[in-house]
Amino acid sequence: MLWPKQVKIVEVGPRDGLQAERGAMLSVAARVKLIDLLSESGLQSLEAGSFVSSKSIPAMANSEDVFDKIQKKPGVDYAFLVPNFKGFEIAQHHGIKSISVFTAASEAFCQRNTKCSIQESFERFSEFIPLAKAQGMRVRGYVSCIFRCPYEGYIQPQKVVQVAETLLDMGCDEIAFGDTIGVGTPQDVIALLERATFPKEKMAMHFHDTYGMAIANITVSLEKGIHIFDASLSGLGGCPYAEGASGNVATEDVIYLLNGLGVDHGVNMNKLMEASAYIDGLLSRKSGSKVALALQGGCV
Numbered sequence: 001m002l003w004p005k006q007v008k009i010v011e012v013g014p015r016d017g018l019q020a021e022r023g024a025m026l027s028v029a030a031r032v033k034l035i036d037l038l039s040e041s042g043l044q045s046l047e048a049g050s051f052v053s054s055k056s057i058p059a060m061a062n063s064e065d066v067f068d069k070i071q072k073k074p075g076v077d078y079a080f081l082v083p084n085f086k087g088f089e090i091a092q093h094h095g096i097k098s099i100s101v102f103t104a105a106s107e108a109f110c111q112r113n114t115k116c117s118i119q120e121s122f123e124r125f126s127e128f129i130p131l132a133k134a135q136g137m138r139v140r141g142y143v144s145c146i147f148r149c150p151y152e153g154y155i156q157p158q159k160v161v162q163v164a165e166t167l168l169d170m171g172c173d174e175i176a177f178g179d180t181i182g183v184g185t186p187q188d189v190i191a192l193l194e195r196a197t198f199p200k201e202k203m204a205m206h207f208h209d210t211y212g213m214a215i216a217n218i219t220v221s222l223e224k225g226i227h228i229f230d231a232s233l234s235g236l237g238g239c240p241y242a243e244g245a246s247g248n249v250a251t252e253d254v255i256y257l258l259n260g261l262g263v264d265h266g267v268n269m270n271k272l273m274e275a276s277a278y279i280d281g282l283l284s285r286k287s288g289s290k291v292a293l294a295l296q297g298g299c300v
Contacts, residue, residue: 004227006264008045010176010204011038011251013279015047015081017236019059020247024236024283028062032069034279038233039073041271047100047230050081051090064094079140083114088128092135099132100140101125101172105160106149109180113144118163125170133171141167142206146177146192147184157192164196174202176230179217182210182247186220193224204228207249209235214249215257222261229254234276235288250289252276 014035018024026034035048048070049063063080072078079098082088091099103121104110110118132139145152146160164175177192184207196203205221205228207214218229231254237247252272258265273292280287287293 003222003261003263004225006227006266007222007258008228009043009251009254009265009267010045010047010079010228010230011043011233012047012206012230012248013232013234013236013251014038015050015060016230017232017248019050019057020237021059021283021285022238024059026059026282028065028069030282031066034275035066035070035078037271037275037278039071039076041275042265042267043272044075044266045077046079048078048080050083051087052081052083064090067094067096077138079138082128084124085127088132091137092131097136098138098140100142100176101129101167102142102144103163103167104144104149104180105155105163106145106152108151109145109149112151122166122170125167129171139172140174140176140204141170141172142176142178143167144178144180147179147188148181150181157195160192161195161197165198168198168202174204174228176204176206176228178206178230179208179214182208182214184217185213186216189217189220190224193221193226200225200227204230206230208237209246209249215253218249218254218257222263233272233289234280234285234292236279246288250287250292252289252291252295256291 038046049066050060052060054061077098079100080091080096082091082099103118107118129139143163145155148154203226205226207217231251232248233251235250255267255269276292
């Protein structure tokens with residue numbers, strides 16, 4: 001099997017992980033320290049926060065202060081989720097060079113999560129993506145519910161591809177396909193990637209591990225030529241639609257897989273474990289990473 005020689009890990013713990021983690025009301029200083037620890041691990045892409053309403057997602061309050069205070073390591077991409085023009089203005093004012101936008105392949109999910117239709121989300125983005133690109137910003141597009149929706153059920157792969165293509169046409173540099181409720185299997189991944197005909201370097205896969213399929217899904221994605229994957233240290237995050245279920249795939253587990261396959265990723269596992277231990281201690285939580293638990297227990 002010919003795997004990609006190199007893979008990019010997009011660490012989403014400081015945003016997607018913390019915002020879904022119960023009780024994760026961390027101070028700006030704590031979030032800054034977490035991001036600084038992750039920067040030292042060799043990760044080249046960090047999702048550091050978002051400019052959503054603090055009333056809607058209190059865990060992401062004061063994200064602009066987080067950006068101002070982190071030690072910005074050369075070569076590391078610090079991205080912030082921007083839901084609307086107001087969020088873009090905040091990013092612009094603080095000199096942020098990498099932003100993300102978020103929509104869904106499910107109409108019902110989009111309405112409940114962002115209080116607008118899929119088309120209306122495109123209209124929102126059209127107000128600022130051209131400005132962002134003109135100013136040299138990098139723009140990432142998220143498409144959630146790529147396999148199934150908690151409200152609509154099965155999502156047709158062609159619908160997912162159509163949403164992704166619209167985001168690319170609007171100027172997004174990269175599309176992250178999100179299995180929001182973590183129900184996908186390798187066959188679902190194959191069905192989607194066979195329909196997505198745009199360049200592989202513009203695709204990223206974002207798997208949740210609710211049913212324990214994330215590593216299998218990453219493996220088949222690698223086989224299909226994907227080389228960008230989202231992951232969250234210590235498996236930070238959750239699935240609000242499945243009580244007690246795990247959320248994001250753990251970065252440690254993804255690194256272990258890549259090490260076993262001989263795929264370069266540039267991440268130092270020991271440094272990553274330091275960051276994981278820090279956040280787990282702050283949140284008084286058990287690690288969501290099987291690899292971290294094994295290493296902590298002395299398994300080699």
